[in-house]
Amino acid sequence: MGLWLVVGFLPQNQTALAHARSAAEWLVTSVSGQRQPATKTGARSALARLTLITNKPEVSVYLNGAFRGKTDKNGKLLIERLPVGRYNLRARKIGFKDYRFVFRVAVGETRRLRVSLVPTNDPAELAYQRGEQFREEKKYQESVAEYEAALRLRRRFPEARLGLARSLLALDEYEEAEQHAERAIRERQGQDPEGYTVLGNVLRGQGRYEEAAQVYRRALRQAKNFSPEAHTGLALSLEEMGETDEAIQHLRQAIAQDGDGEPILYSLLGNMLLSVDAKREAVKALEKYLVLAPESNLAPAIQSLVEQLREELTAQP
Numbered sequence: 186m187g188l189w190l191v192v193g194f195l196p197q198n199q200t201a202l203a204h205a206r207s208a209a210e211w212l213v214t215s216v217s218g219q220r221q222p223a224t225k226t227g228a229r230s231a232l233a234r235l236t237l238i239t240n241k242p243e244v245s246v247y248l249n250g251a252f253r254g255k256t257d258k259n260g261k262l263l264i265e266r267l268p269v270g271r272y273n274l275r276a277r278k279i280g281f282k283d284y285r286f287v288f289r290v291a292v293g294e295t296r297r298l299r300v301s302l303v304p305t306n307d308p309a310e311l312a313y314q315r316g317e318q319f320r321e322e323k324k325y326q327e328s329v330a331e332y333e334a335a336l337r338l339r340r341r342f343p344e345a346r347l348g349l350a351r352s353l354l355a356l357d358e359y360e361e362a363e364q365h366a367e368r369a370i371r372e373r374q375g376q377d378p379e380g381y382t383v384l385g386n387v388l389r390g391q392g393r394y395e396e397a398a399q400v401y402r403r404a405l406r407q408a409k410n411f412s413p414e415a416h417t418g419l420a421l422s423l424e425e426m427g428e429t430d431e432a433i434q435h436l437r438q439a440i441a442q443d444g445d446g447e448p449i450l451y452s453l454l455g456n457m458l459l460s461v462d463a464k465r466e467a468v469k470a471l472e473k474y475l476v477l478a479p480e481s482n483l484a485p486a487i488q489s490l491v492e493q494l495r496e497e498l499t500a501q502p
Contacts, residue, residue, distance in 0.1 A: 197434040223470065232444070233267040233290035239276060239300045245321070249277040249412065250379045252321065266444040267296075276300045279314045282307075309338035313345045320352050328352045343369040343380065343395035350383050354390055358465045362387045379409035387466045391424050398422045417450065424457060435455050452487060466492050 213401040237246055246253050246262055251270055256262040269292055276284040281302040290296055305311065316331035332349035336342055346369035353362035366387055369467055370380040383403035388397035401419035415441035423432035436457060440450050451474035458467035471491050475484055 214479065217313050227482040230245070232269055232292055233294045233296065235264040235267050235290065236295070236297045237262045237264070237274075237276070237300060238298070239278075239302060241278055241281065241302050242299070243278065244302065245277045245317075247277070248272045249408075250275075250382075251414065251446070263310075266446075268442050268444045270442065271409070276299070276302065277314060277317065278302055279318060281305055282310065283314075300343065309335045309345075312338065313342065316345065316348050316352070316478060320348060320355075323355075325352045326357045329356070341372055346372070347380060347383050350387065354383075354387050357390075359387055359391050361384070362451075376407060378404045378412055378415070380404075381407065382412060382418060385415065385422070389418060392425075394422045394425045398426065410438075411442055413439040413447075413450075416442065417453075420453075420457075424460075429457060429461055433461070445477055448474050449483075451477065452483060454485075464494050464498055468498070 206499065228468070230432060237256065239262075241254045242256060242258045242260050244256045244260065244262075246255065246264075248264070248267075252264055253264055267290055271287065271289050274284075274288065282305040284300050284302055285309075286298070288296065288298065312331050312335035316328045316335060319325070319328035319331060329349060329352050330353065332345050335345040336349070339345070350362045350365040350369065353359075353365065363384065366380055366384040370377045373380060381400050384398045385400040385404060388394075388400060391444045396418045396420055401415045401422065404415040408415065416435045420432040420436040420439065423429070423435065433454065436450065436454050440454065443450060451470045455467040455470035455474065458464075458470060468491055471487050471494075475488060475491070478484060
């Protein structure tokens, strides 16, 4: 798939903007990978706070399919700036049965959840967990082998199929990734927002943007419009289709629902805003990225871009 560049605008920053888009696209196709943590200098107007306490250390925590971090050596994880909504929690540690729980948070709520993991000897579950671990580490070939082992042991295993589809997508194995995403959806009787989102990612990876957009919209309908990953994927698809205004709307929704967990989304928003010549808004988005990720590899180039945009805005009559 082609990367969008700011043609004719600040050519010395084109590479940085392309990398920003590439990073954002990786975020959508590999949502359970390591996330870039927001820094303490970020905005503190949290909608809600979640404190998770587990009976084991180093437990991987997912909310609505997105990796949100690991508990510390004391089994504690604090998630701040959690947007209002309904969440599917999954807590995972290799050697223990996955813990799943559905909860809601309200504006200003401070939620505290305790999770007790129990050991498992299920070979299919253990293979699936190893696949997830390898995918978090971007060891996609190894993750594929583990997911396939899990599916040999348990034929009906939609979670493993979606993990396999994500890893195959990262390896550019589009046809096989599409097959597994579609089968996972069938195994869940068509009620699978994550499955449709993964399928949308696969279609978008092949440049089938209109089909991808339709699938992302279906994912959002089933998720009651709450899915940062689906909003981001739809935004990227719409941008490729030339529908940038709507793309920006969906990207803003992704940011609002993500709770500043993925600073790269602000870089992508700034990129889109520049394409419609909304420089002032673009500066605000890029500045937000710098607040949340001041030590990132992209920060120096984005800082340079922001400074040049400010100069241009100051020079305008």
